[in-house]
Amino acid sequence: MSGTFIGMPVFPPPTHPAFPKAAREAVRNPTLRGNLRHATHTIRAKRAKAVAELSDWDRLREAGRLIKDHTLRHLERHLLRLEESVTAAGGTVHWAADADEANRIVAGLVKATGESEVVKVKSMATQEIGLNEALEAEGIRAYETDLAELIVQLGKDRPSHILVPAIHRNRGEIRDIFREEMGRWGRPAPEGLTDTPAELAEAARLHLREKFLRAKVGISGANFMVAETGTLVVVESEGNGRMCLTLPETLISVVGIEKVVPTWRDLEVFLQTLPRSSTAERMNPYTSMWTGTTDEDGPSAFHLVLLDNGRTDTLADQVGRQALRCIRCSACLNVCPVYERAGGHAYGSVYPGPIGAILSPQLRGTESEIDASLPYASSLCGACYEVCPVAIDIPEVLVHLRERVVEGGVTVRQGNKVVLKPAKGHAAERAAMRAARWTFSHPGALRTGQRLASRTRRLQPRTLPGPGKAWSGTRDLPAVPAEPFRDWWQRTHGGKDGAE
Amino acid sequence: MSGRERILGRVRRALADVPPDDTPYEQVVRRDYLREHGDRTVGQTVELLAENLADYRAVVHRCTEGELPSLIARLLTEREAGSVLVPPGLETGWLAGTRVTRVADRAESTPDDLDRVDSVVTACAVAIAETGTLVLDGGPDQGRRRISLVPDHHICVVRVPEQVVSSVPQALERLDPGRPLTWISGPSATSDIELDRVEGVHGPRTLEVVLVG
Numbered sequence: 001m002s003g004t005f006i007g008m009p010v011f012p013p014p015t016h017p018a019f020p021k022a023a024r025e026a027v028r029n030p031t032l033r034g035n036l037r038h039a040t041h042t043i044r045a046k047r048a049k050a051v052a053e054l055s056d057w058d059r060l061r062e063a064g065r066l067i068k069d070h071t072l073r074h075l076e077r078h079l080l081r082l083e084e085s086v087t088a089a090g091g092t093v094h095w096a097a098d099a100d101e102a103n104r105i106v107a108g109l110v111k112a113t114g115e116s117e118v119v120k121v122k123s124m125a126t127q128e129i130g131l132n133e134a135l136e137a138e139g140i141r142a143y144e145t146d147l148a149e150l151i152v153q154l155g156k157d158r159p160s161h162i163l164v165p166a167i168h169r170n171r172g173e174i175r176d177i178f179r180e181e182m183g184r185w186g187r188p189a190p191e192g193l194t195d196t197p198a199e200l201a202e203a204a205r206l207h208l209r210e211k212f213l214r215a216k217v218g219i220s221g222a223n224f225m226v227a228e229t230g231t232l233v234v235v236e237s238e239g240n241g242r243m244c245l246t247l248p249e250t251l252i253s254v255v256g257i258e259k260v261v262p263t264w265r266d267l268e269v270f271l272q273t274l275p276r277s278s279t280a281e282r283m284n285p286y287t288s289m290w291t292g293t294t295d296e297d298g299p300s301a302f303h304l305v306l307l308d309n310g311r312t313d314t315l316a317d318q319v320g321r322q323a324l325r326c327i328r329c330s331a332c333l334n335v336c337p338v339y340e341r342a343g344g345h346a347y348g349s350v351y352p353g354p355i356g357a358i359l360s361p362q363l364r365g366t367e368s369e370i371d372a373s374l375p376y377a378s379s380l381c382g383a384c385y386e387v388c389p390v391a392i393d394i395p396e397v398l399v400h401l402r403e404r405v406v407e408g409g410v411t412v413r414q415g416n417k418v419v420l421k422p423a424k425g426h427a428a429e430r431a432a433m434r435a436a437r438w439t440f441s442h443p444g445a446l447r448t449g450q451r452l453a454s455r456t457r458r459l460q461p462r463t464l465p466g467p468g469k470a471w472s473g474t475r476d477l478p479a480v481p482a483e484p485f486r487d488w489w490q491r492t493h494g495g496k497d498g499a500e
Numbered sequence: 501m502s503g504r505e506r507i508l509g510r511v512r513r514a515l516a517d518v519p520p521d522d523t524p525y526e527q528v529v530r531r532d533y534l535r536e537h538g539d540r541t542v543g544q545t546v547e548l549l550a551e552n553l554a555d556y557r558a559v560v561h562r563c564t565e566g567e568l569p570s571l572i573a574r575l576l577t578e579r580e581a582g583s584v585l586v587p588p589g590l591e592t593g594w595l596a597g598t599r600v601t602r603v604a605d606r607a608e609s610t611p612d613d614l615d616r617v618d619s620v621v622t623a624c625a626v627a628i629a630e631t632g633t634l635v636l637d638g639g640p641d642q643g644r645r646r647i648s649l650v651p652d653h654h655i656c657v658v659r660v661p662e663q664v665v666s667s668v669p670q671a672l673e674r675l676d677p678g679r680p681l682t683w684i685s686g687p688s689a690t691s692d693i694e695l696d697r698v699e700g701v702h703g704p705r706t707l708e709v710v711l712v713g
Contacts, residue, residue: 035694038694038695039694039695042695043695053537054534054537055534055537056532056533056534056537059530059532059533059534060533062530063529063530063531063532063533066528066529066530067529070525070528070529073515073518073521075511075515076508076511076512076515079507079508079511080508089678094503095502095503095504095506095507096503097503097506097507097510101503145702146692147690147692147693147701148692151692164691164692164695165692166692166693167695170694171693171694174693197693197694197696197698198698200693200698201690201693201698201700201701204701205700205701205702208702209615209702212611212702213610213611213612213615214611226677229677229678231677237688237689237690237691237701238688238689238690238701238702238703239649239688239701239702239703239704240701240702242645242649242682242702242703243649243702245645246644246645246646246649246680247611247646257507257511262525263525264672264677265669265672266529267672268668268669268672269533271668271672272668275631279691281556281685282552282556282630282631282632282685283628283631283632283633283668283683283685284685285556285684285685285686285687285688285689285703286682286683286684286685286688286703287681287682287683288645288680288681288682288683289677289680289681289682289683290680290681291677291678291679291680294638294679294680296607296644297638297644297645297646297680298644298645298646298680306507308503308506308507308510312507312510312511312513312514313510313514315510315511315514315515316510316513316514316515318517321514412513412514415506415509415510415513
């Protein structure tokens with residue numbers, strides 16, 4: 001094995017501050033906390049109701065898990081079959097190992113059409129690779145067409161939720177953004193625009209319609225790709241997806257390799273679990289499915305860009321690979337007490353919340369400050385695992401990644417095995433663990449220490465000095481009992497088995 | 501090395517720990533979930549479709565085959581539609597009751613041309629009761645995907661009970677993945693503003709469903 005120490009953040013280099021710092025700012029913003037609380041609680045209650053309508057939910061969840069696990073175990077076979085089916089249906093398949101390669105391919109395809117504008121349906125994959133910025137650098141303007149993405153784009157902001165990217169904005173803020181920014185991008189907001197949701201949606205409709213009707217190139221992601229048939233699936237609500245997928249002459253879809261499912265029939269599982277988990281609806285308003293190109297209906301050219309960008313590195317981790325089952329429903333965000341208070345921006349990536357806390361450090365590596373802090377952005381309460389429609393054990397992966405951050409070890413980056421050094425900030429934790437290991441293996445020392453601690457309990461401080469200060473800054477030290485358990489046991493049971 | 505070879509090589513190396521496994525796919529995935537939820541008669545299934553469509557703000561009408569032309573005529577009149585898009589294979593009788601200008605679904609029409617049309621009438625391929633979903637597959641009586649997208653008013657005719665299934669699994673069985681498919685559950689909607697649901701952003705803001713049978 002060739003071991004290379006990666007001392008510098010690899011790719012992309014996240015310069016975002018660590019989670020605790022970003023979260024501290026977010027929790028001090030009462031508007032943000034109010035918006036988030038309202039939104040997560042609303043959708044949480046609705047989801048529970050939608051899920052309760054299906055008496056076989058557990059079986060659907062298990063089937064979803066098995067389908068995704070099987071797909072990942074045989075990923076090469078399914079990707080090759082997908083390539084064959086898409087090609088046979090008139091599409092062209094491209095492979096992109098990282099963000100740069102994907103952006104180069106897409107920019108090249110757009111340039112070949114002679115166009116300098118594209119319309120985009122919301123896509124996590126294209127956000128992950130920074131496609132809009134890469135296209136801008138090539139003189140191509142990308143218009144986001146999902147209402148929330150439009151709010152984010154006009155507000156020069158970043159998305160903060162997988163499903164509801166502008167969840168951190170309230171209606172007043174949205175009206176202000178529309179009034180000030182729409183005119184710079186195209187049709188200005190109507191005179192006298194108020195903050196009622198219906199008027200705001202109407203303003204977005206008018207603003208975007210002129211872009212849809214003239215667009216020659218559309219860019220999308222996909223929720224699913226069916227290997228057996230070459231069918232791509234996009235699930236959405238507003239119709240902006242349908243606009244981007246059917247009106248342009250050229251359609252370019254950038255999709256992570258983990259989005260493949262083996263068979264047409266597999267959709268029967270995910271089309272039941274995804275809408276109910278995400279928007280808490282029996283079914284989302286629009287789902288589009290296309291297989292290559294169709295004569296005189298929809299785009300005449302279809303390109304599929306299959307994206308790796310850290311997914312194969314994630315696949316190499318035996319514990320962490322289950323994160324690739326994710327179908328991006330965002331149910332885990334809405335139940336997470338940490339997300340609810342810290343908001344999506346604190347996670348420093350396009351994937352916020354519990355899934356982001358395990359996905360981002362795997363896709364990007366744990367070397368940067370933000371990625372090393374993400375496995376700690378959780379209380380390990382387990383609510384995320386409970387609601388996950390593909391049963392990703394997020395707490396298990398969080399603990400696994402914490403171990404990697406603290407202890408270092410062998411991992412895979414960009415297809416190569418690397419040896420990570422233990423993270424610097426955890427020296428005190430490691431020292432404490434070493435001391436604990438010695439103490440627990442020396443019963444006499446443990447007994448003496450416990451008795452000493454009990455006798456001096458009134459003198460002990462509630463916070464720790466030195467390197468422990470940061471830890472006790474957000475927690476109270478546990479009170480030491482008057483008598484150690486071992487002494488109590490000896491006294492009350494006399495060393496005999498209590499079951500007698 | 502091409503991106504393709506690099507990615508496939510990485511996939512192989514990443515899965516080196518996974519033991520080879522020849523169990524057929526259909527045995528690996530237990531499909532012990534339900535084919536449909538609940539025990540309903542055919543009539544109750546149609547009733548559930550109507551309820552779920554209405555729950556997501558589609559306007560539902562019911563009529564007999566004979567009443568259909570006058571119902572469609574009335575819906576277009578109430579909407580004050582000046583023009584209506586017509587898929588090539590739509591049953592001619594359906595529009596017999598109206599004199600609204602007909603616009604053919606032609607390949608050479610531009611999106612702007614379609615944007616000037618008020619309404620569209622289509623049939624559907626299948627309707628799903630449990631979810632309140634209509635599926636269009638681009639058949640001759642449904643036309644190109646864009647005609648049910650650009651006009652602001654969509655009238656969709658469903659033949660009951662023949663075109664109605666209970667569930668998503670039953671619908672997928674009936675559909676041909678080789679065709680472009682559009683699943684529609686209520687009119688266009690967004691919940692992006694404080695999670696308040698607003699009907700109509702980019703697709704038709706009014707969806708009227710006629711259950712014929």
